[in-house]
Amino acid sequence: MSQTPLARLTGAVKKYGSLTALDGLDLAVDRGELLALLGPNGAGKSTAISILLGLQRPDAGSAALFGEDPQSLDARRRIGIMMQEVMLSPVMRARELLLQVASYYPSPYDPAHVIDRLNLGAIAERPYGKLSGGQKRQVQFGMALVGRPELLFLDEPTVGLDVQSREALWKVLRDLVHEGCSIVLTTHYLEEAEALANRVAVMTRGKLVAGGTVEEIRAHVSRKTISCRTRLDAAQIRTWPGVQAVGDDNGRLQIVTREAESVLYRLLAADTDVRDIEVKRAGLAEAFTEITAASTSEKLQ
Amino acid sequence: MSTTTAMSTGRILAAYATDIRFELTKMLRTPAFALPTLLFPAMFYLIFGVLIGAKNGPAEGLGTFARLTVFGTMAPGLFGFGVSLAFEREYGTLIYKQALPMPHGSYLLARMVMAMMFAAIISTLMILLAVFAAHVPMTAGQIAQTFLVQVLGVLPFCALGLMVGAYASGQAAPALVNLIYIPMSFLSGLWVPLQFLPKFLQQLAPVWPSFHLSQLALGAVGRDQFGATSSHVLALLGVTLLCFTIAMRKLGSGGMRLLGGKSTSGGTVSFARRVGGLAAIAVSIALFVAGVSGGTAKVVAAPAGTSETASAATDAAASLPAGVPAPADTALSDFDHGSDRTPYGEGWHAGGDETRGGNSHATQKVVDGALVVSGTVGDAIAYPFAGTVFFPSGYEPGRFMDYSGKHTLSFRARGDGHQYTVAFLSGVQVDAIPAMVTFTAGSDWTDVKIDLDSLAALDRQRVHGIVIGSLGPPGDFRFEIDDVELR
Numbered sequence: 155m156s157q158t159p160l161a162r163l164t165g166a167v168k169k170y171g172s173l174t175a176l177d178g179l180d181l182a183v184d185r186g187e188l189l190a191l192l193g194p195n196g197a198g199k200s201t202a203i204s205i206l207l208g209l210q211r212p213d214a215g216s217a218a219l220f221g222e223d224p225q226s227l228d229a230r231r232r233i234g235i236m237m238q239e240v241m242l243s244p245v246m247r248a249r250e251l252l253l254q255v256a257s258y259y260p261s262p263y264d265p266a267h268v269i270d271r272l273n274l275g276a277i278a279e280r281p282y283g284k285l286s287g288g289q290k291r292q293v294q295f296g297m298a299l300v301g302r303p304e305l306l307f308l309d310e311p312t313v314g315l316d317v318q319s320r321e322a323l324w325k326v327l328r329d330l331v332h333e334g335c336s337i338v339l340t341t342h343y344l345e346e347a348e349a350l351a352n353r354v355a356v357m358t359r360g361k362l363v364a365g366g367t368v369e370e371i372r373a374h375v376s377r378k379t380i381s382c383r384t385r386l387d388a389a390q391i392r393t394w395p396g397v398q399a400v401g402d403d404n405g406r407l408q409i410v411t412r413e414a415e416s417v418l419y420r421l422l423a424a425d426t427d428v429r430d431i432e433v434k435r436a437g438l439a440e441a442f443t444e445i446t447a448a449s450t451s452e453k454l455q
Numbered sequence: 456m457s458t459t460t461a462m463s464t465g466r467i468l469a470a471y472a473t474d475i476r477f478e479l480t481k482m483l484r485t486p487a488f489a490l491p492t493l494l495f496p497a498m499f500y501l502i503f504g505v506l507i508g509a510k511n512g513p514a515e516g517l518g519t520f521a522r523l524t525v526f527g528t529m530a531p532g533l534f535g536f537g538v539s540l541a542f543e544r545e546y547g548t549l550i551y552k553q554a555l556p557m558p559h560g561s562y563l564l565a566r567m568v569m570a571m572m573f574a575a576i577i578s579t580l581m582i583l584l585a586v587f588a589a590h591v592p593m594t595a596g597q598i599a600q601t602f603l604v605q606v607l608g609v610l611p612f613c614a615l616g617l618m619v620g621a622y623a624s625g626q627a628a629p630a631l632v633n634l635i636y637i638p639m640s641f642l643s644g645l646w647v648p649l650q651f652l653p654k655f656l657q658q659l660a661p662v663w664p665s666f667h668l669s670q671l672a673l674g675a676v677g678r679d680q681f682g683a684t685s686s687h688v689l690a691l692l693g694v695t696l697l698c699f700t701i702a703m704r705k706l707g708s709g710g711m712r713l714l715g716g717k718s719t720s721g722g723t724v725s726f727a728r729r730v731g732g733l734a735a736i737a738v739s740i741a742l743f744v745a746g747v748s749g750g751t752a753k754v755v756a757a758p759a760g761t762s763e764t765a766s767a768a769t770d771a772a773a774s775l776p777a778g779v780p781a782p783a784d785t786a787l788s789d790f791d792h793g794s795d796r797t798p799y800g801e802g803w804h805a806g807g808d809e810t811r812g813g814n815s816h817a818t819q820k821v822v823d824g825a826l827v828v829s830g831t832v833g834d835a836i837a838y839p840f841a842g843t844v845f846f847p848s849g850y851e852p853g854r855f856m857d858y859s860g861k862h863t864l865s866f867r868a869r870g871d872g873h874q875y876t877v878a879f880l881s882g883v884q885v886d887a888i889p890a891m892v893t894f895t896a897g898s899d900w901t902d903v904k905i906d907l908d909s910l911a912a913l914d915r916q917r918v919h920g921i922v923i924g925s926l927g928p929p930g931d932f933r934f935e936i937d938d939v940e941l942r
Binding site: 226 | 462463470473474480481543548550551557558559712717718
């Protein structure tokens with residue numbers, strides 16, 4: 155079977171007046187993967203998604219869903235959508251909303267199945283307007299799921315959910331991927347991407363600036379943090395070669411460096427009594443910050 | 456691969472049906488929409504048609520019924536499209552629906568059918584009230600026509616609402632729609648018949664789509680209407696197409712494709728589409744103008760007397776056409792050939808006040824070259840009447856003759872010595888007090904001459920009927936007339 159990407163942007167450019175939202179973006183979503191699309195506000199994530207959903211056309215480049223025009227109904231009958239800010243009719247009940255969306259798909263799930271799977275039984279017959287913010291998000295997630303899609307677009311799916319509901323939704327997402335469903339996820343919660351994504355794509359200023367597994371992205375950042383208790387003076391360590399910053403956290407020093415090994419060697423030599431040494435690699439959050447900051451400063455130069 | 460995603464026709468039809476069903480459910484569950492839309496027209500009709508209007512007689516009752524039903528029909532289209540669309544545009548619902556694989560055009564179709572169903576419910580309520588509460592006489596055919604006119608008549612207002620919803624913000628839309636709805640229904644004579652409005656407003660009336668729908672509605676119940684049916688249909692078609700095209704262009708420029716189809720890149724409109732849109736606008740304006748000017752020409756200048764011209768007595772404007780020009784004949788009736796016919800018009804007809812609930816009655820016959828009218832004036836109602844009436848241009852309400860070239864009505868009379876009255880039914884207001892002159896019919900033939908110029912209450916351009924008879928006192932009466940002339 156040929157591996158046509160389920161969704162693909164090729165050299166996509168989109169401008170709003172003088173603002174360039176997408177600057178030649180290449181992006182492909184493969185079968186069975188959960189791709190987390192990350193980027194600071196205004197990076198072009200929403201524009202990229204809305205072009206893939208056929209809501210907008212790129213000024214240049216191309217977009218395809220299942221090898222077809224994203225505006226074709228056939229292509230969109232294979233995707234499920236959860237948007238960030240949608241107001242649905244407050245007088246309709248959750249079950250009715252699911253039923254209505256299900257009717258648009260060729261072989262949807264029974265709404266009862268979705269209600270069951272997402273544990274919405276208690277709210278299924280209540281008017282949507284009477285639900286809490288988190289419950290509304292769960293119903294919207296159900297509406298994305300009910301069409302039995304091959305590809306799900308989820309924009310900030312867990313905003314407003316309590317920890318328990320978030321964990322439950324994460325589990326459903328993992329199960330879906332396991333069942334072969336592909337997911338494109340945009341999120342502000344980097345731990346969410348870290349917990350779920352097979353692949354991360356980081357965007358800034360309309361371009362892809364980093365891509366790969368979470369591990370690969372983290373490795374992108376050579377910076378590490380050495381934390382320890384020492385009698386050495388923070389100001390003194392700051393002068394060592396390779397040290398970028400030193401912080402003092404209640405007597406624990408936090409030494410940030412790209413050359414952890416040599417700094418560690420010197421630390422052990424300078425203070426034989428040094429205790430509680432911990433070396434931490436950058437998390438996705440730090441990597442993300444670093445990648446986006448770097449690409450911004452490149453841009454400025 | 457796409458075989459698995461192909462959707463059967465059955466499922467696609469079911470999707471359309473589901474959208475319709477849920478749109479209707481949604482609107483019925485929204486009291487701010489459903490209650491005023493369904494109940495206001497019936498409530499106003501109860502007040503103006505049943506409680507206040509009942510004494511105005513069946514003809515006026517039909518007019519009130521037709522006008523207020525149109526008022527009801529406007530609302531589901533204007534609010535269902537205008538307010539809902541503006542909200543859904545503003546709060547992301549429309550974008551979401553656009554991204555979903557909703558079948559082509561289902562968004563519009565569901566709302567259209569919803570509005571038509573609301574119009575159907577409103578019409579049914581109004582018909583029930585008219586028949587069972589106001590006791591307005593309507594045939595099954597008139598009921599069916601009313602239903603059809605109202606249910607289809609909702610569409611121009613759907614298009615108008617769509618246009619408002621395409622431009623207005625969610626916050627502004629309800630106020631904006633009301634600002635269109637209420638003044639427009641007033642200005643097109645739905646609240647107060649047009650002839651009570653200032654003349655320039657009457658002349659402006661054909662600009663409003665609700666004016667054209669109200670004329671069709673009046674036609675449906677057999678009331679006279681301004682202008683030909685076809686001109687109203689054209690005007691409504693034009694308005695519908697125009698508003699729809701403008702709305703689609705506005706929504707399309709924002710990336711919305713409510714009819715389905717595909718947009719070109721970058722949101723730019725292709726040349727062909729642009730030309731197509733402009734052509735649609737041009738055609739719709741042409742249709743509307745043709746309809747409006749058709750209607751206007753008839754209102755302002757058409758001669759009355761033919762079946763399709765404007766001459767409704769109560770719904771008509773004061774700028775109503777004058778009646779049919781009176782023939783040059785001066786002699787109306789000399790009854791010499793044993794007939795009560797007249798050279799034009801409906802001849803003389805004896806009658807009482809039974810239609811107003813009274814018990815007066817009269818009969819007439821031609822005896823020895825004179826018209827003998829006799830009968831009894833009853834006491835069942837105030838202002839009883841019995842006598843004979845001449846309708847120069849037909850007895851249907853709104854048939855007028857232009858007698859502006861005549862100055863004197865003369866005839867000879869004799870009788871039982873009672874006082875009798877000549878009354879001229881004229882002008883557009885059926886319930887206005889007619890111009891009246893009295894004479895006494897003694898045992899000898901006497902000449903009666905009435906100077907028309909001196910009658911202030913006579914609208915000589917629009918004379919509907921000339922009445923000669925007794926207004927009482929109650930009891931038997933008998934008089935004869937001969938040699939009736941108008942010169």
